[in-house]
Amino acid sequence: MRAILVRPPAAGVELGDVPLPALSPGSVRVGVLECGVCGTDHDIMSGRYGKAPSGDPYLVLGHENLGRVLEVASGVTGFVRGDLVVATVRRGCGRCRFCRTNRSDFCETGLYTERGISGAHGFMADEYVEIPEYLVRVPPSLRPVAVLLEPLSVVEKAVFQGQRVLDRKEPTPGDPKTATPTALVAGTGAIGMLATFVLRVRGYEVVAIDRHGEETLAATLLGLVGARHANVAGGMQALGDQTFDLVIEATGSVALDFSLIDRLGPNGVLVLTGIPDAGEPPASVAGGALLRDLVLGNQAIVGSVNANRTYFESGLRDLTVFEERWPGAAPRMVSARRPFEEYRTVLTSRTPGTIKSVLTVRPDGALAPPGSP
Numbered sequence: 001m002r003a004i005l006v007r008p009p010a011a012g013v014e015l016g017d018v019p020l021p022a023l024s025p026g027s028v029r030v031g032v033l034e035c036g037v038c039g040t041d042h043d044i045m046s047g048r049y050g051k052a053p054s055g056d057p058y059l060v061l062g063h064e065n066l067g068r069v070l071e072v073a074s075g076v077t078g079f080v081r082g083d084l085v086v087a088t089v090r091r092g093c094g095r096c097r098f099c100r101t102n103r104s105d106f107c108e109t110g111l112y113t114e115r116g117i118s119g120a121h122g123f124m125a126d127e128y129v130e131i132p133e134y135l136v137r138v139p140p141s142l143r144p145v146a147v148l149l150e151p152l153s154v155v156e157k158a159v160f161q162g163q164r165v166l167d168r169k170e171p172t173p174g175d176p177k178t179a180t181p182t183a184l185v186a187g188t189g190a191i192g193m194l195a196t197f198v199l200r201v202r203g204y205e206v207v208a209i210d211r212h213g214e215e216t217l218a219a220t221l222l223g224l225v226g227a228r229h230a231n232v233a234g235g236m237q238a239l240g241d242q243t244f245d246l247v248i249e250a251t252g253s254v255a256l257d258f259s260l261i262d263r264l265g266p267n268g269v270l271v272l273t274g275i276p277d278a279g280e281p282p283a284s285v286a287g288g289a290l291l292r293d294l295v296l297g298n299q300a301i302v303g304s305v306n307a308n309r310t311y312f313e314s315g316l317r318d319l320t321v322f323e324e325r326w327p328g329a330a331p332r333m334v335s336a337r338r339p340f341e342e343y344r345t346v347l348t349s350r351t352p353g354t355i356k357s358v359l360t361v362r363p364d365g366a367l368a369p370p371g372s373p
């Protein structure tokens, strides 16, 4: 079958022909429809990240996925041919207490694998085989946006973690000053935009920042969901002196991350999701003032990565709510769908104004059985 291959730690990407995965007992064979492309794919292709499965000279790229069930091994229940499915990404180490209880996103040993990223083949291929535990069934109505479910799961976890820390303080019912929580989202790529949508659904007043004017698709969508857009190309003073209860960071920029700490209000929480380049030169910060303010303000900085199945499921519920509240808005985040043959262009060039680029592996007609939605 066709597959997009990388050979970490070497840079580069190629279209290859690899063996079809066999349907093993207890598993499900899935035909891939679409794969989203994100910064992690770019990092893998540039050789900064990623690992082939042991014994294989290559890694099949791709972790953001949507497919249709082609075949179900006998005895497997809950899936039928034609079902839309999204596969989760991380496979637990099987040793630590978190991986043993389906929370591999909190793995303590670091011995997990991640499909399309580290130690396990990904989804940019005609087919894959997976066990039901790692497959999330998607309702047909969510077909246009379901390729966003994996990045959304990362957002769901980040927002949930931030909220858990905010919930340290007792709520103060009726206090007008705390009635509407405020959030700052740094970055208007797919993660930042999805975070904005989720936070609006959770009742937050949201300001989202990037380095662009009002002419972008992101700015338009922010307006549609009732969030404020601020262009900070000229500096963070574009925000005035506003501070926030919750700050979600989705850029991986070290300099920006430190400046976000200043934007925390009393008892505020900063959740970091972007992955900075560890090779960046040391940043100079006023450490004393920074740490003092964190202590005196009861503030917290939390890192959040990956997501377990729970967050895929809450993401599915939110995708439905997005469509109810802002019909047609979330699908516009998939701003470019390109055929598989154009993988090199899609993977190596970033079209300005694109929120999420998607590679169409196979058109739906090739996979949907007759009579399926």
Ligand SMILES: [Zn+2]
Pocket: 037, 038, 039, 040, 041, 063, 064, 151
């Ligand atoms: Zn991704």
Ligand SMILES: [Zn+2]
Pocket: 092, 093, 094, 095, 096, 097, 098, 099, 100, 104, 106, 107, 108, 109, 110, 111, 112
């Ligand atoms: Zn583990």
